[in-house]
Amino acid sequence: MYNYSITPHGLVLLVISEVTIPLKHRTLPFFLALYIINIGEGGHRPCIQTFAADQFGDHLPSEKATKRSFFNWWYLGIVLAGTTATLIVPYVQGKYGWGWGYGISGVVVAVALVVFLAGKSTYRQEAPVGSSVTKVAQVVVAAFKKQRLSHENRFQLCLIEAGESSQAMTRNLAHTNQFRFLDKAAFIDEIDMSLDKKDSWRLSTVNQVKPVKILFRLIPIWLSCLMFTVVIAQIHTLYTKQASTLNRTIWSNNHELQPASFQVITGLTILAAVPIYERLLIPTAKHLTGNPFGITMLQRIGCGIFFSILTMMISALVESKRVRIATQHGLIDRPKTTLPMSVWWLVPQYVLMGISDVFTIVGLQELFYDQVPEEMRSMGAAAYLSIVGVGNFISSALISLVQVITAKHGDEWLKGDNLNKAHLDYFYWLLACLSGLSLVFYVPLAKGFIYKKLQSDGEVMII
Known part of the structure; x- marks a missing residue:
């Protein structure tokens, strides 16, 4: 991002x-x-x-x-x-x-x-509706307490409780058979029947169970997109280190760009790509697919993951060329010497990073807003942002792990003091492979994903 x-x-x-x-x-x-x-x-x-x-x-x-x-x-x-x-x-x-x-x-x-x-x-x-986190926790705890309860030995379902408005019922979520173990949170057993007052940590309504199912449905998507955020984390770290070794002079030898300034290329790419996506790609996709929105949110995210794989492949190839030039000019042991290679060789990987951002980041924002219940949309936004945060932690942990493993074999991939003697291209290929695995994991999840639907008027819910 x-x-x-x-x-x-x-x-x-x-x-x-x-x-x-x-x-x-x-x-x-x-x-x-x-x-x-x-x-x-x-x-x-x-x-x-x-x-x-x-x-x-x-x-x-x-x-x-x-x-x-x-x-x-x-x-x-x-x-x-x-x-x-x-x-x-x-x-x-x-x-x-x-x-x-x-x-x-x-x-x-x-x-x-x-x-x-x-x-x-x-x-x-929107009117405040209480803590969404507490409501989710209550459903999970209630389902766990009744995990041994089967469909046969329950008395009935807790369909509605005092305080649920008729307006909320008109926008009732349609029931799904996914995560059926959560349905047990709405099963009324002997203990519930004996209580004078409903215990929210033992019994939930059917309407309270449905939103939790939606959140559980998004967890696999959340996990499968972590590798994407690991890839985009490199733009602020390793990409900048690459740029610092290359010739960055423009217009005259007296003016040199700062290595971190090249992150602007990704921003400029996004500024150009969003209008193109909105005004050209979406209308074309509408014509080809018949979908009123062009492509689905999950298809958009998948396209971005694919572009992130392509980004790492291009980055690895450019890094291999950078090391070859350093070797040819005898600069392997001179890390502070600027290589006779233009920094503009890095432009394709910055551009591809911006394109992948436009697809996946915006797609994730829309998915985690649209596919959570209305009262949990802030939680959905927080879940989307946590992908980025956790991805950055994983990136740091992965770099440390690669350093430890490769150092034991005497050939460090990520030498901090001399990038010319490192194998940054190997690390980029590793990220490309891991991203490929995440895409393989993501595709069946996306195909099997059931989008949120509202229950039609008069529709009978069957569990």
Whole structure:
């Protein structure tokens, strides 16, 4: 995923950086500011996208169709802001100081907050429905307590309880036979019959069980997409290390681009690809498939995973060429010497990374918004974001594991001090193979996935 992070703690760091304070006294406020932004991001990111999508009503066909395009343009706006920040903020920091860079970021977020609050009276807001996490936990615990209960020795189903509105019933989810063990949470047994008051940790309604089934249905998809986020994590680490060894001069020998600046190529690719996808690929796909949305959300995610495999293959081939040039010019043992190879050789892998982002990241955003119950959409957004977070942890763990294993055999793949003597291309091939396995795992899951459906009026539920 294209990484974006405008720092609301910028003003705090501006003050810290501009005042002469001993290092030991600067460390605590600095990390405190970082922790504050992490807490803010954790509450902000899962909610803001869901809140924005909720402004389009599902009950109006025109707005429901527009919502499918919303996720494309939403991501386009994020990438546009991230690309602009990547170009402007580092320049300001390098020319005028880090304090100015952080200060600009803080002011921008403050202005955004004012604009957001100015429109408060115009927003559609869903009524609070309580903790979704607690409701899910209650269904799972109730099903576990009744795991020995069979269909024959139950008395009846708990269909509805006091407090469930008729409006909620009109948008009742259709029943599925997947994860039937969860149905036992709604079975009424002797203990339930003996209680004066319903125990929510022993008995759930059928309507409470159905949303949990939907969440369980998404878990395999979540797992199968982890490898994709491992691949995109390389854009901020190993790609930058590659760029640092290549010739980055442009226009004249006096001007050299920073290695991290090439991440902008991925952002620019996304800015170009989203309109093409929206205005060209979707209409073409509609004509070919007959699907009113062009392709399904899961097909879109699968396309992105395929492009991520292709990205790693191209990255491996370019890295092999880089090492060959280093060998031919006798620069293997001179890691700080710029190789006579243009950094623009890396452009294809940055571009492919952007294309895979447009397919998979936007597809995941839409899937985890659309396929969870309405009252759990913030949880769905958090689940999507957790794929990215866990993928980054797996990437770090995989790099450490590869280092340990290859070091034992005397031929390290990822030498930190000399990339010319490393085997970064081997690591890229490894990621391509692992991504291929994840795609093999993903395809049958996607084919067997049952999309969320609402129960029709008058339809009889059979368990």
